[in-house]
Amino acid sequence: MPLPQALSAPQRALLKLGLGRDIDLALHLPLRYEDETRIVMLRDCREGDVVQIEGTVTACEIAYRPRRQLVVTVDDDSDTCVLRFFSFYPSQQKALAVGTRIRARGEIRGGLLGFQMVHPTCRPAGVELPQSLTPVYPSSASLPQAYLRKAVLGGLGRADLGSTVAPGFEQEFGLAAGWDLRRALSFLHQPTPDTSLAALEDRSHPAWQRLKAEELLAQQLSQLQSKRERAALRSPALSPVRLKPQGDAAASMPLLLHEQLLAALPFQLTSAQRRVSEEIARDLATTVPMHRLLQGDVGSGKTIVAALGAAIAIDAGWQCALMAPTEILAQQHFGKLIGWLEPLLAPRGQRIAWLTGSQKKKERAEMLRLVASGEAALVIGTHAVIQDQVQFRNLALAIIDEQHRFGVEQRLALRGKMTREAEPSPRRGRAGEGASTSTASAVCAQREPHLLMMSATPIPRTLAMSYYADLDVSTIDELPPGRTPVVTKLVAESRRDEVIERIRGQLEQGRQVYWVCPLIEESEALDLTNATAPHEALAAALPGLVIGLLHSRMASAEKKAVMSLFTGGQMGVLVSTTVIEVGVDVANASLMVIEHAERFGLSQLHQLRGRVGRGAAASACVLLYSTGDATRLGQTARARLKAMVETSDGFEIARRDLEIRGPGEFMGSRQSGASLLRFADLATDTELLEAARRLAPQLLDQHPALADKHVTRWLGGRQDYLKA
Numbered sequence: 001m002p003l004p005q006a007l008s009a010p011q012r013a014l015l016k017l018g019l020g021r022d023i024d025l026a027l028h029l030p031l032r033y034e035d036e037t038r039i040v041m042l043r044d045c046r047e048g049d050v051v052q053i054e055g056t057v058t059a060c061e062i063a064y065r066p067r068r069q070l071v072v073t074v075d076d077d078s079d080t081c082v083l084r085f086f087s088f089y090p091s092q093q094k095a096l097a098v099g100t101r102i103r104a105r106g107e108i109r110g111g112l113l114g115f116q117m118v119h120p121t122c123r124p125a126g127v128e129l130p131q132s133l134t135p136v137y138p139s140s141a142s143l144p145q146a147y148l149r150k151a152v153l154g155g156l157g158r159a160d161l162g163s164t165v166a167p168g169f170e171q172e173f174g175l176a177a178g179w180d181l182r183r184a185l186s187f188l189h190q191p192t193p194d195t196s197l198a199a200l201e202d203r204s205h206p207a208w209q210r211l212k213a214e215e216l217l218a219q220q221l222s223q224l225q226s227k228r229e230r231a232a233l234r235s236p237a238l239s240p241v242r243l244k245p246q247g248d249a250a251a252s253m254p255l256l257l258h259e260q261l262l263a264a265l266p267f268q269l270t271s272a273q274r275r276v277s278e279e280i281a282r283d284l285a286t287t288v289p290m291h292r293l294l295q296g297d298v299g300s301g302k303t304i305v306a307a308l309g310a311a312i313a314i315d316a317g318w319q320c321a322l323m324a325p326t327e328i329l330a331q332q333h334f335g336k337l338i339g340w341l342e343p344l345l346a347p348r349g350q351r352i353a354w355l356t357g358s359q360k361k362k363e364r365a366e367m368l369r370l371v372a373s374g375e376a377a378l379v380i381g382t383h384a385v386i387q388d389q390v391q392f393r394n395l396a397l398a399i400i401d402e403q404h405r406f407g408v409e410q411r412l413a414l415r416g417k418m419t420r421e422a423e424p425s426p427r428r429g430r431a432g433e434g435a436s437t438s439t440a441s442a443v444c445a446q447r448e449p450h451l452l453m454m455s456a457t458p459i460p461r462t463l464a465m466s467y468y469a470d471l472d473v474s475t476i477d478e479l480p481p482g483r484t485p486v487v488t489k490l491v492a493e494s495r496r497d498e499v500i501e502r503i504r505g506q507l508e509q510g511r512q513v514y515w516v517c518p519l520i521e522e523s524e525a526l527d528l529t530n531a532t533a534p535h536e537a538l539a540a541a542l543p544g545l546v547i548g549l550l551h552s553r554m555a556s557a558e559k560k561a562v563m564s565l566f567t568g569g570q571m572g573v574l575v576s577t578t579v580i581e582v583g584v585d586v587a588n589a590s591l592m593v594i595e596h597a598e599r600f601g602l603s604q605l606h607q608l609r610g611r612v613g614r615g616a617a618a619s620a621c622v623l624l625y626s627t628g629d630a631t632r633l634g635q636t637a638r639a640r641l642k643a644m645v646e647t648s649d650g651f652e653i654a655r656r657d658l659e660i661r662g663p664g665e666f667m668g669s670r671q672s673g674a675s676l677l678r679f680a681d682l683a684t685d686t687e688l689l690e691a692a693r694r695l696a697p698q699l700l701d702q703h704p705a706l707a708d709k710h711v712t713r714w715l716g717g718r719q720d721y722l723k724a
């Protein structure tokens with residue numbers, strides 16, 4: 001929403017920073033402080049100190065070497081200091097005339113010629129010294145500190161800071177007594193000069209502890225509220241009631257879809273897959289909307305678990321939608337699920353619909369019809385699934401793969417796809433009777449589909465306890481048997497020839513190879529050149545072999561053609577940008593080369609590596625880094641590559657990723673528009689977090705009005721984002 005023109009520039013800047021309410025201003029805390037409460041004698045100064053001195057100007061002249069500058073000498077009776085200004089106004093020069101007594105504040109530099117300050121802040125001497133440290137706030141170019149300081153103090157004065165916590169709050173969090181919210185905030189905005197700056201900086205001061213505790217409590221409350229709100233919503237209970245077999249009919253009676261699917265699989269489920277499937281089935285059988293994250297490492301077999309969930313929904317006479325972030329990934333699912341389910345659905349007169357952005361109009365219209373009529377029991381696709389024209393007949397289960405690649409709005413849109421009037425299809429509802437009674441009771445409550453989110457990036461424990469506290473988590477902690485571990489090697493770009501030899505070796509054994517190039521600057525336009533150059537080089541080095549190219553700018557049909565050659569085994573090497581990042585499944589691929597591996601994120605590297613080692617053959621992942629960069633490899637890039645070589649455990653990777661990146665980046669799309677924790681730090685404030693978890697349910701049960709007030713105060717209008 002554009003801001004009204006009538007506002008002044010600083011007012012607009014305030015709103016842009018999200019400082020609209022008094023409480024927002026009061027909670028806008030300083031980045032750091034400047035100590036203007038004291039005058040320091042020059043003889044007590046050391047190089048590097050930021051100090052305020054007061055003295056008489058003994059010289060003031062413009063020098064021209066090495067460049068034009070105003071050079072002012074100040075004498076404070078203990079020593080002298082030279083002030084240098086490389087840009088200055090005539091008025092400044094006048095204010096610094098010889099004989100004037102001035103106060104200057106800046107960083108002391110030493111040097112052979114005595115003390116110096118470059119561009120100090122100057123004012124006339126004798127002005128009364130402030131009583132507290134001067135706060136410096138996070139701000140923007142159009143918002144001067146002085147204006148912001150006044151605004152913050154105004155907000156602090158007006159804001160309602162009455163207690164929103166129950167008695168016992170301090171003890172529960174182990175907080176120092178006497179630091180209520182008002183005192184903590186007043187103190188942090190204007191700390192007394194005797195305050196230890198270190199305690200302010202590392203946020204160990206009681207005032208900080210208080211704020212962190214309140215913030216964490218707000219977050220826990222908001223998550224808990226959304227969990228309870230969801231519990232008040234209704235989803236259809238998806239429990240297929242088996243009709244009692246009677247006499248001879250028992251033999252001829254078809255099994256339920258999900259039983260047929262299990263029977264038709266060419267493999268046995270792992271015990272982890274069985275366990276999570278049961279967890280999901282149990283959720284689906286209730287009228288409380290499921291809100292579950294299925295996490296499992298790359299290759300752990302989440303797709304079949306999703307398919308079993310879909311089968312349960314279909315068995316109960318409802319529709320299921322499966323949404324994937326890219327067309328290729330959606331196609332993979334589609335291919336797999338068609339293979340598994342189509343032969344079972346067809347005899348029941350049911351179809352699988354396919355929706356993507358690149359579809360021809362006619363095909364799309366036909367698919368929309370299948371979805372709307374309910375003929376399509378399963379709908380698979382990309383973002384196209386949540387577009388407005390898509391009307392489900394009776395959606396009851398929504399599955400989102402690689403959930404972290406979707407935005408909050410998109411997840412909300414999918415949840416909104418269930419219409420109030422929806423009811424199971426009588427035609428195919430084997431559980432028709434059971435389900436229709438629950439429909440009757442659910443008519444008045446707002447309805448929403450069950451939601452299953454899938455991710456190969458496990459959420460570290462602290463995040464699971466905080467940002468994702470409203471989520472139930474199922475974990476596949478076991479890979480299907482028969483996988484051989486992938487050997488990961490770091491190889492310098494200068495040894496590219498050896499890598500190409502290795503590729504040749506793999507191809508001779510009938511294996512296939514991925515060659516992945518980074519997407520520079522996240523730009524799709526650059527994508528093309530990024531992958532074409534290596535593609536040409538490889539084609540030249542390996543003449544006579546089929547080497548494919550895949551990048552996001554290619555037409556969808558073209559992509560499909562390339563993918564099918566690779567999946568079919570006719571293509572030996574696939575050069576690609578990160579479009580294959582997620583979900584591609586070719587068991588015969590045994591080598592993955594990642595070019596400029598230093599440019600990839602850790603979880604991205606891990607996901608990519610998961611594309612190999614899916615069959616029985618020994619597989620390898622080569623991380624190429626360019627020697628040119630190697631000496632300059634940033635610390636974080638080094639840490640990422642090291643982690644890749646040292647472990648292939650997705651949980652360990654996620655833990656290290658969090659360590660390297662911090663929660664802000666880790667959260668990906670969940671942070672869009674949402675407030676991350678501003679004051680608390682999940683890495684260090686685990687005890688406060690635990691306390692907030694303990695206290696939130698009590699506060700919500702015993703003092704719901706206070707809890708409401710607390711959440712509104714801290715999160716304002718941002719709760720919705722945290723709940724998606």
Ligand code: ADP
Nearest residue numbers: 267268269270297298299300301302303304480
């Ligand atoms: P991901 O969890 O990364 O999405 P997939 O669902 O794509 O993994 O599964 C990876 C591969 O493992 C697929 O080829 C799938 O058919 C196969 N698979 C899944 N479960 C099992 C199992 N229990 N035994 C053997 N292979 C399995």
Ligand code: MG
Nearest residue numbers: 302303401583
């Ligand atoms: Mg997958």
